[in-house]
Amino acid sequence: MPLLEVSNLEVCFGLRSGAVKALRDVSFTLERGERLGVVGESGAGKSVLGFSILNLLSRPGHISAGSVRFEGKDLATLAPEELRSIRGNRISMIFQDPMMTLNPVLTIGVQMVECLKAHRKISTKDATYIALQKLKQVQMPSPETRLEQYPHELSGGMRQRIVIAIGLLLDPDIIIADEPTTALDVTIQAEIMDLMLNLCEQNNVALILITHDLGVVSQVSQRMLVMYAGRIIEQGPTKEIINDAQHPYTQGLMNALPQMAIPGQKLNQIKGTMPPLQRIPKGCSFNPRCEYVLEVCKHNLPAFTQSGNCQVACHLVAELNQEKLLVKEV
Amino acid sequence: MEAQSNSLVQINDLYKRFSISGDFLDQLQFKGGKLVRHQEHVHAINGVSLEVMPGEALCVVGESGCGKSTVARTVMGLLTPTAGQVSYRGERIDNLSDKQMLPYRKKMQMIFQNPYASLNPRMTIMETLREPIRFHNPALTASEIRDKIHEVMFSVGVDPSWGERYSHEFSGGQRQRISIARALAVDPEFIVADEPISALDVSIQAQVLNLMMEAQEQRNLTYLFITHDLAVVEHFGTRVAVMYLGTVCELAPTKQLFSSPRHPYTQALMSAIPRLEDNRPDYIKLTGEVPTPVNLPSGCVFHGRCPHANERCKQEIPMLTLLSDGTRVACHGVEENRL
Incomplete structure (x- = not known):
C-alpha cells in the first residue's frame, strides 16, 4: 500500500456565478521517502492540491469527489479530531511566506x-x-x-x-512544501533546498514539493507531476520528463526557460495564456495554445497514455505511440 | 569628473542613504542623563559608478536588499541621491527641478515590477496610455493621439479594440504588456525596467522578454534592466553589473561573466542557479546571511561570507579595477592574483 494515494480528486469552489472546479480527476501515489515535484503555472491548481491533501480548504472550496488515502484512511471524510491528529503530526506543511506562517x-x-x-x-x-x-x-x-x-x-x-x-x-511521514523558496534569494534558496533534501533523505520523509521552478524540481524530486488548468497532464520520473518531455505544454514550458535559448535570440514562447477556470475549453484544456493541435483535441478529453515510464494526457502522443506499435507489428 | 561623451547615462560615485530613525522627536534619546540625537541610516547604495552605452541592455543583478532597485529609481530621478551624480548624455540630471527635468522624462521611461500595482485601476487602458502622450506632446490633436495609442497597443500585441477595458480585466502578462506600451508611448530612448518579469509565469515571461527585445530592435532602445534572475540576464543582457550590499562587485560583458566569473560572490551566485541538469552540480556554499545595510561591514562588504577573505579584505574597501579581459572586479583576491 502506498503511503499516500490520491485518487480522482476533484475540488470545487462554489461561487455566485456557479461552481468552479479547481482540480479535476487528479490521481497519484506517494511512497515512503519519495520526493515528488508538482509543477505548473499560477492558477494550475498546484497549491489547491497541497491544501486539499490535508483538507485545509476553506469555504467555498471543498473536495467534491475522489479520495485522499493516507495509510488507507481517507482524509477527505475523516472526522475533524482525527484529522487534527494527522495534520502537523504525520503530515506537515511548509508554506511560501515564512512571515505569514509564523505568529509575529x-x-x-x-x-x-x-x-x-x-x-x-x-x-x-x-x-x-x-x-x-x-x-x-x-x-x-x-x-x-x-x-x-x-x-x-x-x-x-x-x-x-x-x-x-x-x-x-513531530517527525512527520510527509512534508508538503508549497513554494518553500520562492520568497528567497538564489543563494539562500540553494542552501534551503539542499537542507530539505538532506533532512528528507536522513529521516526517510516523503516530500511533496510544489513549485513553478522547473530547475528546483529537476534537482530535488524523483518523480514529478505537471499540472495545467486543474488537471495532471504529465507525470513520471523527473529525469525522463526533463530530458524528454512528451506533452506539448511541458515541452513549451521547458523551452521557454531562458537557459534553453541561444543568448540574444528570441525565446521560444507558448502563445496565449492559461484559461481561467470558468472558461476551460472543451476537449484538451491546452488545445487553443497547442502547436500540434488535432481535430480530436477540440472535442475529446485525452486519457493518460503510457510513454516510457511516464503517463501523458495527450492525443498526439497516444497516436504516435499507436503508430509505433503498428510499425513494430508489421 | 569627465563625462564620457559616448555614454547615454552615466552614474558617478552614487550614494543613497535612507533614514530609519523616524522624525526629529523619535531621534531624541536619553543617554547618561543627557538628551542626544541618535540617527540610523540604511546605506542602500555605496559608491556605485555605472555607464550605460547607447543601444545596450545593461543588467543589474543581485539579491534582495542589494540596492539594485534604488539604483533604478535614482537614475530615473524618483529618488534624490545623497551624494554622487547622474548624467544623461553628459548633462547632469540628478539636481534638476521638476520643470527642468521634464524634457528628460520624455526620453527616460520606467517599467515596474508589479503590473497589478503600476496601472491605475480606475482608468481604462485608453486613458492610461493617453495621459503620457498628451502630457508630453501637448501639440497633438485628439485623432493623432488616438493613432499613436493604437500604434503602441498594436506593437505590444494588445488588441486596440480593448482600449475601453479596465486593467483588472487583463491577465498579468497582458498588464505588463500595457505597462510596456505606456513606457513606449512617448518614444523614449532609454528604459529602466525594474524586475519587469519576475511577477509573471515562465511561459508569459518568455513572451514579455521577447516583446522587450523586439522593441529594442525596432526602436533602438537602451535598457537598464534590474533583475535577480541570472538566467534572464544571460539571455537578455549586453553587459552585467553584479551588486552586493550597495556596491558593484563585478561588471563584465554577459558572455564573459557567464564563462569566467571572477568575483567570489558572482561565482557563488552563478553556481546557485537551479538548472535543468541530470546530476546536481556542486554549488559554492555561502555561509551566513547578507549583513544588514544599517551597519555595513568594514572593508570588502562581502568578506563575512567569502571563503577567500583575508586580513586585508576585512579592512580595506576594494575598488572596481579593470582586468586585461575587460572585466571590472572589486576584489582584493583577484587583484593580488590569489583567485
Whole structure:
C-alpha cells in the first residue's frame, strides 16, 4: 500500500456565478521517502492540491469527489479530531511566506513548544529540548538565542529554516512544501533546498514539493507531476520528463526557460495564456495554445497514455505511440 | 569628473542613504542623563559608478536588499541621491527641478515590477496610455493621439479594440504588456525596467522578454534592466553589473561573466542557479546571511561570507579595477592574483 494515494480528486469552489472546479480527476501515489515535484503555472491548481491533501480548504472550496488515502484512511471524510491528529503530526506543511506562517507576537520557542504539546504529552522542558535539537538539525546558528527571539528579528532565510524545523518537529511521514523558496534569494534558496533534501533523505520523509521552478524540481524530486488548468497532464520520473518531455505544454514550458535559448535570440514562447477556470475549453484544456493541435483535441478529453515510464494526457502522443506499435507489428 | 561623451547615462560615485530613525522627536534619546540625537541610516547604495552605452541592455543583478532597485529609481530621478551624480548624455540630471527635468522624462521611461500595482485601476487602458502622450506632446490633436495609442497597443500585441477595458480585466502578462506600451508611448530612448518579469509565469515571461527585445530592435532602445534572475540576464543582457550590499562587485560583458566569473560572490551566485541538469552540480556554499545595510561591514562588504577573505579584505574597501579581459572586479583576491 502506498503511503499516500490520491485518487480522482476533484475540488470545487462554489461561487455566485456557479461552481468552479479547481482540480479535476487528479490521481497519484506517494511512497515512503519519495520526493515528488508538482509543477505548473499560477492558477494550475498546484497549491489547491497541497491544501486539499490535508483538507485545509476553506469555504467555498471543498473536495467534491475522489479520495485522499493516507495509510488507507481517507482524509477527505475523516472526522475533524482525527484529522487534527494527522495534520502537523504525520503530515506537515511548509508554506511560501515564512512571515505569514509564523505568529509575529509569539517567540520562536513558544511556537515550537506549543506545536509539540498539542500532539504529545510532554513537559515544557522536554519539548524545549526537542525544539533545540530540531533547530540544530536545520543548521540554525546559535539555536539557544533563537528560541527567545520573535520572527521579525530574523531574516527571510532564517525564518524559513524555523518553519522547516517546525515542520520536522513531530517527525512527520510527509512534508508538503508549497513554494518553500520562492520568497528567497538564489543563494539562500540553494542552501534551503539542499537542507530539505538532506533532512528528507536522513529521516526517510516523503516530500511533496510544489513549485513553478522547473530547475528546483529537476534537482530535488524523483518523480514529478505537471499540472495545467486543474488537471495532471504529465507525470513520471523527473529525469525522463526533463530530458524528454512528451506533452506539448511541458515541452513549451521547458523551452521557454531562458537557459534553453541561444543568448540574444528570441525565446521560444507558448502563445496565449492559461484559461481561467470558468472558461476551460472543451476537449484538451491546452488545445487553443497547442502547436500540434488535432481535430480530436477540440472535442475529446485525452486519457493518460503510457510513454516510457511516464503517463501523458495527450492525443498526439497516444497516436504516435499507436503508430509505433503498428510499425513494430508489421 | 569627465563625462564620457559616448555614454547615454552615466552614474558617478552614487550614494543613497535612507533614514530609519523616524522624525526629529523619535531621534531624541536619553543617554547618561543627557538628551542626544541618535540617527540610523540604511546605506542602500555605496559608491556605485555605472555607464550605460547607447543601444545596450545593461543588467543589474543581485539579491534582495542589494540596492539594485534604488539604483533604478535614482537614475530615473524618483529618488534624490545623497551624494554622487547622474548624467544623461553628459548633462547632469540628478539636481534638476521638476520643470527642468521634464524634457528628460520624455526620453527616460520606467517599467515596474508589479503590473497589478503600476496601472491605475480606475482608468481604462485608453486613458492610461493617453495621459503620457498628451502630457508630453501637448501639440497633438485628439485623432493623432488616438493613432499613436493604437500604434503602441498594436506593437505590444494588445488588441486596440480593448482600449475601453479596465486593467483588472487583463491577465498579468497582458498588464505588463500595457505597462510596456505606456513606457513606449512617448518614444523614449532609454528604459529602466525594474524586475519587469519576475511577477509573471515562465511561459508569459518568455513572451514579455521577447516583446522587450523586439522593441529594442525596432526602436533602438537602451535598457537598464534590474533583475535577480541570472538566467534572464544571460539571455537578455549586453553587459552585467553584479551588486552586493550597495556596491558593484563585478561588471563584465554577459558572455564573459557567464564563462569566467571572477568575483567570489558572482561565482557563488552563478553556481546557485537551479538548472535543468541530470546530476546536481556542486554549488559554492555561502555561509551566513547578507549583513544588514544599517551597519555595513568594514572593508570588502562581502568578506563575512567569502571563503577567500583575508586580513586585508576585512579592512580595506576594494575598488572596481579593470582586468586585461575587460572585466571590472572589486576584489582584493583577484587583484593580488590569489583567485
